[in-house]
Amino acid sequence: MAPTSLLPRRRVVLLGATGSIGENTLRVIAAHRDRLELVGIAAHGKHRELAVIAHKFGVRHVGLYDASAHAAAKAGGDFPAGTVFYGGPEGLRALATLPEADTVLVAVVGTAGLHPTLDAIAAQKTIALASKEILVLAGKFVMAAARASGSRLLPVDSEHNAAFQCLEGRAPAAVRRLVLTASGGAFRDWPLEKLAEVAPADALQHPNWAMGPKVTVDSATMANKGLELIEAQCLFGLKPEQCDAVLHTQSIVHCVAEFTDGSMLAQLCPPSMTFPIQHALLYPDRAPEGTDRALPLDKAFSLDFRPVEAARYPMLGLARQAMNTGGGAPAIYNAANEVAVAAFLKCKITFLEIPRVVEQTLDAMNHSDPADLATVLALDAEARRVASERIA
Numbered sequence: 479m480a481p482t483s484l485l486p487r488r489r490v491v492l493l494g495a496t497g498s499i500g501e502n503t504l505r506v507i508a509a510h511r512d513r514l515e516l517v518g519i520a521a522h523g524k525h526r527e528l529a530v531i532a533h534k535f536g537v538r539h540v541g542l543y544d545a546s547a548h549a550a551a552k553a554g555g556d557f558p559a560g561t562v563f564y565g566g567p568e569g570l571r572a573l574a575t576l577p578e579a580d581t582v583l584v585a586v587v588g589t590a591g592l593h594p595t596l597d598a599i600a601a602q603k604t605i606a607l608a609s610k611e612i613l614v615l616a617g618k619f620v621m622a623a624a625r626a627s628g629s630r631l632l633p634v635d636s637e638h639n640a641a642f643q644c645l646e647g648r649a650p651a652a653v654r655r656l657v658l659t660a661s662g663g664a665f666r667d668w669p670l671e672k673l674a675e676v677a678p679a680d681a682l683q684h685p686n687w688a689m690g691p692k693v694t695v696d697s698a699t700m701a702n703k704g705l706e707l708i709e710a711q712c713l714f715g716l717k718p719e720q721c722d723a724v725l726h727t728q729s730i731v732h733c734v735a736e737f738t739d740g741s742m743l744a745q746l747c748p749p750s751m752t753f754p755i756q757h758a759l760l761y762p763d764r765a766p767e768g769t770d771r772a773l774p775l776d777k778a779f780s781l782d783f784r785p786v787e788a789a790r791y792p793m794l795g796l797a798r799q800a801m802n803t804g805g806g807a808p809a810i811y812n813a814a815n816e817v818a819v820a821a822f823l824k825c826k827i828t829f830l831e832i833p834r835v836v837e838q839t840l841d842a843m844n845h846s847d848p849a850d851l852a853t854v855l856a857l858d859a860e861a862r863r864v865a866s867e868r869i870a
């Protein structure tokens with residue numbers, strides 16, 4: 479009988495197991511149990527959901543960032559006998575370096591996954607990285623750490639995973655443009671004047687993807703694409719002018735790599751995160767079957783592309799400005815956006831005020847290049863303080 483797997487079974491720690499990426503990762507692991515084993519899981523506070531996952535996948539190592547959730551999980555008796563619990567930021571770091579794991583999938587929203595990612599890199603784990611904020615904040619340090627340890631960093635974000643597949647083995651100088659596609663988010667077809675009336679519930683309706691609240695609002699403003707351009711620049715060693723975005727409403731083509739000779743390679747799959755997750759978790763192997771169905775090429779469908787309207791998406795222009803400025807500007811952009819989106823979701827500012835808060839924070843701060851991680855973290859904290867002050 480033909481062997482079912484080329485590589486030994488991957489032992490995976492999943493940080494952010496209760497989120498949207500977490501849920502898709504669990505579907506991939508369930509579909510490929512002969513190749514993937516879940517050995518550790520973590521979330522912020524949803525301990526009951528983690529208990530269900532622990533039973534279903536036979537997971538022994540469980541982390542909860544929130545102290546009261548950690549205490550409740552330990553006391554509650556919902557978890558399988560013999561569960562080892564990890565609490566707080568230190569718990570996430572311990573899980574990221576778990577000796578029995580070889581792969582860590584980082585899908586914690588925001589930047590709480592930064593130190594666990596760096597620890598996992600130092601421990602030479604393979605990193606499957608979903609949390610885009612980590613590279614935007616500290617890409618220079620994360621990429622240098624991965625180069626130094628030889629740890630493999632595989633992008634899970636659909637556009638970057640697509641770019642990885644299109645660019646694999648090609649020098650940055652051969653790339654004329656890496657074009658990431660954008661769905662346009664919830665308001666791509668709204669009249670511009672109506673954007674002043676947007677409520678959080680409107681921004682949380684994504685036309686193509688089911689995702690967590692922060693990334694769904696980021697899609698509506700296109701801060702998401704801005705963060706992704708910065709992430710692409712960092713992951714693939716490109717110049718700002720080599721990274722571009724185009725509107726593509728179907729979310730079927732995830733990235734187009736245009737080479738200097740004018741040829742283009744694109745990656746296509748339906749808008750489901752199981753495709754990039756499965757690619758990253760099994761790389762360089764290919765799954766014998768997809769977790770979700772591939773595109774039905776025997777049925778008619780069309781693909782639309784159009785330029786991004788600058789007036790509708792000022793957050794994309796601000797991301798370009800941050801990329802061109804370089805230094806600490808991308809980290810400031812990211813921090814100010816996180817604060818502004820949280821304020822918008824709590825109805826403290828309007829949708830149109832999100833870019834204003836980010837622009838004012840970028841204008842108010844020094845953009846010099848942080849020399850070390852401590853300086854990046856201080857810059858991040860200062861940008862959050864300045865953005866909160868603008869909101870107040």
Ligand SMILES: NC(=O)c1ccc[n+]([C@@H]2O[C@H](COP(=O)([O-])OP(=O)(O)OC[C@H]3O[C@@H](n4cnc5c(N)ncnc54)[C@H](OP(=O)(O)O)[C@@H]3O)[C@@H](O)[C@H]2O)c1
Nearest residue numbers: 494496497498499521522523524543586587590609689690
């Ligand atoms: N969703 C997508 O399709 C997608 C696509 C590309 C990239 N991404 C990126 O992937 C990341 C996750 O996105 P998501 O949509 O899955 O978010 P989400 O649905 O909001 O889930 C976030 C996950 O992170 C956990 N978490 C939050 N803070 C934590 C902390 N301090 N320590 C440990 N766990 C923490 C949450 O736990 P609780 O449930 O307990 O709060 C939850 O499991 C984001 O960086 C996003 O930009 C997402």
